[in-house]
Amino acid sequence: MNTHIEPASQKLPITILTGFLGSGKTTLLNYILTERHGHRIAVIENEFGEVDVDSDLVLASDEEIFQMQNGCICCFVDVRNDLIDVMKKLLSHKDKFDHIIVETSGLADPTPVATAFFVDRSVADEVELDAIVTLVDAMHIDQHLYDPVLDGSDNQAVNQIVAADRIIVNKIDLAGEEALGSLEASLRKLNQTAPILRCSYGVVDLSNILGVNGFRPSYVRERAEILDIDMDDDHDAHGHDECHDAACDHPDHDHGHASVLRPHSHDATVKSHSFVYPHSFDGEKLATFLKDYLGERGDDIFRTKGIVSVANDERFFVLQAVHKLVDFRPDHSWGEDTRKSKFVFIGRNLDRDGIDRNLRACLAA
Numbered sequence: 001m002n003t004h005i006e007p008a009s010q011k012l013p014i015t016i017l018t019g020f021l022g023s024g025k026t027t028l029l030n031y032i033l034t035e036r037h038g039h040r041i042a043v044i045e046n047e048f049g050e051v052d053v054d055s056d057l058v059l060a061s062d063e064e065i066f067q068m069q070n071g072c073i074c075c076f077v078d079v080r081n082d083l084i085d086v087m088k089k090l091l092s093h094k095d096k097f098d099h100i101i102v103e104t105s106g107l108a109d110p111t112p113v114a115t116a117f118f119v120d121r122s123v124a125d126e127v128e129l130d131a132i133v134t135l136v137d138a139m140h141i142d143q144h145l146y147d148p149v150l151d152g153s154d155n156q157a158v159n160q161i162v163a164a165d166r167i168i169v170n171k172i173d174l175a176g177e178e179a180l181g182s183l184e185a186s187l188r189k190l191n192q193t194a195p196i197l198r199c200s201y202g203v204v205d206l207s208n209i210l211g212v213n214g215f216r217p218s219y220v221r222e223r224a225e226i227l228d229i230d231m232d233d234d235h236d237a238h239g240h241d242e243c244h245d246a247a248c249d250h251p252d253h254d255h256g257h258a259s260v261l262r263p264h265s266h267d268a269t270v271k272s273h274s275f276v277y278p279h280s281f282d283g284e285k286l287a288t289f290l291k292d293y294l295g296e297r298g299d300d301i302f303r304t305k306g307i308v309s310v311a312n313d314e315r316f317f318v319l320q321a322v323h324k325l326v327d328f329r330p331d332h333s334w335g336e337d338t339r340k341s342k343f344v345f346i347g348r349n350l351d352r353d354g355i356d357r358n359l360r361a362c363l364a365a
């Protein structure tokens, strides 16, 4: 028998890790980075919110980690071009790793991110999308899928599920069997093909999500057309100048790289506010405030994160809240690092001054 074996692709696989705010992306990423799975991984992170908290929460490792802080990766041409620049940097020493994970912000539509890899020929030639992996928070997703404020218009929680090649229902410890069954039925209506996995704290069989070659380019191509993204493979072949100015309409300039998107924005009612204090907090006062405040307003406040200096304690404290569920606990020692406290609140109807006033009231005397 004459067996023909296709040579393995030499292209670098990319996993896009997405999921709504607080669904468990960083938790899964940390699990991946600490598991022995045989992949050498580089990570690109994009966070919603001007103060970076996530990089403090990603476990230190030998992997390369790039933070992209200057806006949402799916909305802005500049940020997607930055992504391409980061990719080029990574590709210049690609012997150091064999897989790239791009963690999107919790409000990102993964499609423009996936598309970004196709529109630059030099990157497209060297990488391939392995899968869009979407995490779903089993406890909180319903209020975002059926968000009355969005009234059916551009809903990122829905877009993330529709685009997925793998769906991971996370936080199953917080949901009963019946709720999980009906959630999976709703997810299946939005996405007929992606395998649905269940887990807690991102502990999944990684062979189901890394190196799966599960990406459906046809979906992204379709959506790219709707978003008016140029995915013409030939754009560098014409020998035109490559122009990165999205406002330029010179007919001889190639805008394949800096494709002009039709206005695409997140739910404009969702805002992010960051607060940084050089002082230490009274840990008990702060814990009580957070529990009460989020208990009262946690329907509107989707996500709260922080790194906090607590008076008379050597350790830095990590604040993690998703809606009303608050987790505030000590982590490792500050060591030589300068102590400071930073918080990010993301949600609707945020009272910036009120939050600032309340936080200041919890500072140590």
Ligand SMILES: Nc1nc2c(ncn2[C@@H]2O[C@H](COP(=O)(O)OP(=O)(O)OP(=O)(O)O)[C@@H](O)[C@H]2O)c(=O)[nH]1
Pocket: 019, 020, 021, 022, 023, 024, 025, 026, 027, 028, 054, 105, 106, 170, 171, 172, 173, 174, 199, 200, 201, 202, 303, 320, 321, 322, 327
């Ligand atoms: N109970 C429970 N909590 C979880 C689980 N997975 C993650 N969490 C917690 O949920 C919170 C948010 O997790 P992250 O991994 O930071 O979520 P994320 O998607 O990276 O959040 P953003 O980047 O802000 O969108 C943290 O407090 C986690 O410890 C889980 O399976 N069960």
